[in-house]
Amino acid sequence: MEKDFKMVATTMFGLEGVLANELTNLGAKDVTEAVRSVSFKGDTGFLYKANIALRTAIRILKPIKVTKIYDEEDLYDAVKKVKWEQYLDIDGTFAIGAVSNSVNLPNHSHYIALKSKDAIADYFRDKFGKRPNVDVDYPDLKIHIHIKNDYLTISLDSSGDSLHKRGYRTATNIAPINEVLAAGMVLLSGYRGDENFIDPMCGSGTILIEAAMIANNIPANINRKRFGFETWKDYDEELYFIIQDALLKKITSSHFKIMGFDKAPSAIQKAEANIKAANLEEFVGVHHVNFFNSKKEVFGNTTMIFNPPYGERLSLDTNEFYGKIGDTLKHHYPGCSALLITSDIQALKNVGLRTSKRIPLKNGDLDCRYVKYELYEGSRKFKKYQQDYPSDNTSETED
Template sequence: MFGLEEVLATELRNLGAQDVEVGVRNVSFLGDKGFMYKANIALRTAIRILKPIKRFKVFDEDDLYKKLMQMEWEREMTVDSTFAIGAVVNSKHFTTNSHYISLKSKDAIADYFRHKYHKRPNVDVHHPDVKIHVHILNDLCTVSLDSSGQSLHKRGYRTATNIAPINEVLAAGLVLLSGYTGDCNFIDPMCGSGTILIEAAMIANNIPANINRKEFGFELWKDFDEDLFFKIQEVLLKKIRNCHFKIMGFDKAPSAIQKANDNIKNANLTEFIGVHHVNFFNSMKEVFGATTILFNPPYGERLNIDVKEFYKSIGDTLKQGYPDSTVWFITSDLEALKHVGLKTSKRIPIKNADLDCRFVRYDMYAGSRKASKNKPKQIENTEETTESES
């Protein structure tokens, strides 16, 4: 995702990748087969991991077809395999769109097998044995195998969602950008279906991001090494640690609390996360030390209320009820930020789908503002939900 390239590069270096290079919405690296398995299981901010198998110069659609026909496709698949093609094109040499390039590439691979074996493999766009990616930049074509299969944001734990839920990869990226590692308390005061909480808890406990996934693309490859895969998975699981700080979520909607609890249970994190039926604007933090607050407040189409008053209430609640906290939230409404009434210490450009957003930080200091006379309700970190007015 745009804005998470350096975060992903850091993840890769920490895992042990070699020759890490940052691009625009991509990071390249070197690693062996085992590291490819490891990266798919452990990386939090990668959407998919592509394994390049061929690079060549290409100048038009016919040239692409010809050079794809010259590849030895038996190395990657058999005539009985199913396959799918994805393509991205950014070149003045090609006047057609990416969909047409996908079709042209599909024809070349099918014709390769038909000419050689008098039979062609079938296309399966939903669950192929081999997913092939064709990327053309200017006159350079890179043909890759998609080792991930489905996008890596599909962790496997989220079965219940609210309107416009935050992408799991983006949620993990925001947590990592905030610097949170599990060394202090963590609150998501508008937690929705719990995605940010779950990603934060996995980071705090060093749980591999995709440990709950049922399948990766490479498991259907001809050279899949099941013993190596399980060995790497076992090594990663041994590195899990226990976070002893509080991780809590609030939401005013009972339906959101239920969805969050369902997803937290699916992720096997019930013992680490407490969610509470509480309206953030009627809440305050207990005096339990430094806390990271990170949330995804409604914005854009999700916000059908007075924007000025909503963001002013965020600022007032933080000033009155959350001293000694580092606060982060993401928004696409840059005008609304002016109404928070606090000075940002960081503003990081980032994308949420097609929305240009800012991930902003506020540093709240104890004693900087007296609490209001009507003290709001304090929250305890229990496994049961607590009730307050919504």
């Protein structure tokens, strides 16, 4: 039986706990959270499974060497000492990604990658008189170099392209949300397909698609054409298809509604194209509707998740805009749990509703808050809520 080995799944800030839960539920061992990453153990089959199924992972790395280094010469020597012919043929291709956070070496990823590339090239040239070529687009082997303080970790990148590239997004808007972040937001909301779901400002449909895949237990990366491990020397194609088939057999079918609105016809067209590319037309419907003129038209509990404009790339009065969000939620969406993400913390105060949850997240380089509002329907609790927090004088508390 193959021994388990250590792997590291990278993620976005704020999603470490979500990713750890995903890994635990998937069957990983020794799951340990860190900043923007989660380490775990499993076998080769689990490495394949993690790449196909994880929703909040960006990359799955397989460390092959960890050592202490103090300068650039140590870096070069450490990389050159790896027996690279175990992982890469001389006629193959490779690429290197690097992250450096060290007081002794330059915190310049491109320089670290070049130094490491030279070490690998010299290793092959010294031993075989010939070196493999670099291919940054479609390498046979992608290598990840990570330096933190005095420690170097050399890993094989089993994912290749970032796992947020699901393979379904054919069209985007001005400010599309990352698929990993969208999935993380859905999982953080607690939505699992057991109630209705609405994205009232759906844009190109990313949140809707991630919600539909979660609701129906569809593997996140089932539409991808390629993973990095498929060109590894020890790739087991038969095992890969066994793992894939096992995951496909666990797909379920949610009968609750998943709907998206947008006021822009072009956004609706893009959302429809992406939903079709994800093979989710039977589960998701999108409608040309201005959220501010809409009302709840579905019965039962409903989760709303959306990514409204922040004012970073789109020109608008965010204070007025967020005030209209609050008014629409209050008056037209009772019985919903509404969650939104924004980097405009000041404008968020104009929503005029008390948050039940506030989670720090990153959207690209932007510091954001992911907030939740409980909108009660026809109950004493709702009436007391209105008395305690009337819309004309309620504001968000400071962080």
